[in-house]
Amino acid sequence: MMWNQTGVTQLLGITYPIVQAGMAGVSSPSIVAEVSNAGCLGTLGASYMSPQDITSAIKDIQALTDKPFAVNLFVTQRAIVFSPELQKMQTELAPFRIELELTEPDAIDFEWYDLTQQVQAVVDAGVKIISFTFGIPSADIVTMLHEAGVTIIGTATTVKEAVMIEDAGFHIVVAQGMEAGGHRASFASEDELAVQVGLMSLVPQMVDQVGVPVIAAGGIMDGRSIVAALALGAQGVQLGSAFLLTDESSAVEAYKKALLDTNDESTIVTKLFSGKPARVIANRFTKVLHSLEDNVPAFPLQNTLTSDIRKMAAVVGDTDLMSLYAGQSSCLGRELSARELIDTLVSEVATNQFQYHDASDQN
Numbered sequence: 259m260m261w262n263q264t265g266v267t268q269l270l271g272i273t274y275p276i277v278q279a280g281m282a283g284v285s286s287p288s289i290v291a292e293v294s295n296a297g298c299l300g301t302l303g304a305s306y307m308s309p310q311d312i313t314s315a316i317k318d319i320q321a322l323t324d325k326p327f328a329v330n331l332f333v334t335q336r337a338i339v340f341s342p343e344l345q346k347m348q349t350e351l352a353p354f355r356i357e358l359e360l361t362e363p364d365a366i367d368f369e370w371y372d373l374t375q376q377v378q379a380v381v382d383a384g385v386k387i388i389s390f391t392f393g394i395p396s397a398d399i400v401t402m403l404h405e406a407g408v409t410i411i412g413t414a415t416t417v418k419e420a421v422m423i424e425d426a427g428f429h430i431v432v433a434q435g436m437e438a439g440g441h442r443a444s445f446a447s448e449d450e451l452a453v454q455v456g457l458m459s460l461v462p463q464m465v466d467q468v469g470v471p472v473i474a475a476g477g478i479m480d481g482r483s484i485v486a487a488l489a490l491g492a493q494g495v496q497l498g499s500a501f502l503l504t505d506e507s508s509a510v511e512a513y514k515k516a517l518l519d520t521n522d523e524s525t526i527v528t529k530l531f532s533g534k535p536a537r538v539i540a541n542r543f544t545k546v547l548h549s550l551e552d553n554v555p556a557f558p559l560q561n562t563l564t565s566d567i568r569k570m571a572a573v574v575g576d577t578d579l580m581s582l583y584a585g586q587s588s589c590l591g592r593e594l595s596a597r598e599l600i601d602t603l604v605s606e607v608a609t610n611q612f613q614y615h616d617a618s619d620q621n
């Protein structure tokens with residue numbers, strides 16, 4: 259049996275069951291194309307992009323590859339702008355703005371792109387794979403995608419969410435373990451912050467309960483973790499932090515260095531940057547604002563409020579105030595090109611497979 263011939267490789271038309279996570283803001287057209295050209299699935303993280311920008315980024319990718327790739331979108335409600343917490347939060351953020359020599363914006367644009375129009379842009383550009391996080395889009399959108407022959411991937415943090423995704427007519431589900439960097443995909447959890455299922459528990463329970471192939475995500479950085487995920491029943495893996503460190507990612511150098519400087523205790527799950535729980539490297543921003551965790555304006559309001567601070571901190575390389583989305587295994591990452599990373603992962607899987615540490619290793 260070949261490790262790389264799975265339901266996921268068949269459905270997606272790829273050579274290796276490795277997916278580069280769509281990472282809004284950091285997955286450039288070049289990383290998407292490089293990953294797809296290397297036989298895996300590149301994903302454009304398009305959530306923060308207008309339909310027009312999505313169209314043009316897809317054109318850029320299509321100029322670089324004729325292999326399949328995906329576009330990833332958030333299922334987000336339009337923001338309710340009249341939140342009493344907003345002004346209080348601005349007061350709390352003021353010292354960071356002074357530090358970064360920013361002035362509080364007069365008006366904040368809470369406009370959020372319409373998901374139907376974003377999806378339409380993807381379909382019109384001829385992309386055949388789409389992935390969603392934060393929920394399930396409307397039945398109208400799912401029907402539109404079915405009619406266009408698009409393969410739909412959903413993201414679940416619990417078995418319940420995976421069953422809902424399968425029932426909605428999706429073709430593949432990503433099991434996002436609590437190790438994962440970035441936003442938690444949760445949308446039907448009792449308590450988004452408290453319910454944190456690890457990948458070791460999530461994958462076997464999910465594959466027992468859903469019929470569609472499962473892709474494992476969270477803490478996967480090298481061949482041994484790919485082998486482990488496949489052994490648990492996943493038919494593919496999705497890596498975010500590992501691809502953040504590649505040459506083609508648009509993460510700034512200070513961010514990459516911070517990822518490599520982590521250890522297993524460095525990350526926390528917090529709503530402080532965006533209003534939605536996300537795994538980040540703990541820094542001065544999260545420590546100073548820690549007591550506000552229960553009073554953060556909901557996503558995407560907080561995301562918009564902190565946007566100027568996060569962006570300027572990235573420009574000046576101030577990791578104290580940047581949003582450093584990162585998985586629990588980030589320090590196992592390697593600074594390589596996307597292609598070198600994939601070649602390395604594939605050869606590690608081939609050599610690691612079924613190599614157990616027995617007593618003879620302990621000399």
Ligand SMILES: Cc1cc2nc3c(=O)[nH]c(=O)nc-3n(C[C@H](O)[C@H](O)[C@H](O)COP(=O)(O)O)c2cc1C
Pocket residue numbers: 279280281282284303304305330390391413434437438439440441475476477478496497498499500502583584585586587
């Ligand atoms: C910087 C960053 C940005 C991310 N952005 C997205 C996104 O836009 N959409 C999405 O579905 N997942 C996003 N994720 C989560 C990934 O899809 C994936 O679940 C996660 O990276 C897996 O854990 P790992 O980082 O340990 O590999 C992001 C992750 C990171 C680290």
